[in-house]
Amino acid sequence: MTNRWNPGHTAPVTLQLIGPQSWTEVPALLCYDATDPFAVRIAFGDIGDDSGVVDTDDGIAWLVSRELLQDGLDHPSGDGDVRVWPSASASDVLFLHLRAPSGEALFELSRAVVAGFLRQTEALVPSGSESGLLHLDDELHVLLSNGGADPSGR
Structure with missing residues (x-):
């Protein structure tokens, strides 16, 4: 199953992976979708096509x-797992620290x-205004009705 995601706004960004002895450029895409208004997706790897649709099956994506x-x-x-802070010495530098069970970067x-x-x-x-875009009553109804299978929850 392909995990295709059509963003409301995207921006390409190059991250520098800070290693113990060298730095590596990592292309990524910042993605925002109004249907998930509290989150930003950071997609790493070969994730785009000419249509503007992001395909996260070919890379790694973090939701922050x-x-x-x-x-x-x-x-x-x-x-x-996710920390962000500005550099104390350079005005255009931001640090992003990601931690997963398999490691950190x-x-x-x-x-x-x-x-x-x-x-x-x-x-x-x-x-x-993010909460106004969410349909919490509908989502709660689906959860309480056992995914819509049986309204009595049985």
Whole structure:
């Protein structure tokens, strides 16, 4: 099954994977979809095609909080698997630390690119209005009705 995702806004970005003795350029795509208004997807690898549809089967994708990225532009943000913070010595440097059971990675990327991307997401869905786009009553009904199979839950 192909995991194809049609974003509301995307921005290409090059991350620098910081290794013990060298740095490696890692192409990625920042993706935002108003149907998942609290999240930003960071897709790594060969993930795009000419139609603008993102295919995450060919790469790795991380889902991170839009608010976490916004806060990380100005001060350390996040706890646990995803952390973001600005460089203390360079104005256009942002650090992104990702941790998974299989390992962890520290990236450096452009603060300006992330800030510009987040401004575009704000134009689609202003911060604070995300909940209005979610259909929580419908989702809750589906969950409580056993996925719609039997409204009595049996």
